[in-house]
Amino acid sequence: MTIFSKIISGEIPSYKILENDKFFAFLDINPLVEGHVLVIPKTEVDKLYDLDDTYLSEMLVFAKPLCHALESAMNCVRVGLSVIGLEVPHAHLHLLPINEMDDTNFTRKKLQFSPEEMQEIQRKIISAINEQSK
Incomplete structure (x- = not known):
């Protein structure tokens, strides 16, 4: 069982942003930038491209409103999507x-936020998601 599966099950706490029956989105605790979100499938598979075509396309559709919410909440130019997959053997x-x-440079030093700051980032993103759905 991967660390991501433990996050999905609630065994390990996370700053959850959004969830449905197939996917789970949460703040990265070692972010490159403020608002760095991970989207993971609830099915445990190592590589993103090993997901079947339907599941993979549904993952991108799940991420789409998150991207719009991040643009609004984090006041950024755009939201970059990246698939690396070297640190955790669970597609993400x-x-x-x-x-x-340079905001997409995974070799640079990761940011550190306090639990209170992470909760505020989480709140801003969730609020932006809720605003979109009105």
């Missing part, structure tokens, strides 16, 4: 609020 998609190319 990085959603990165970006203003410049």
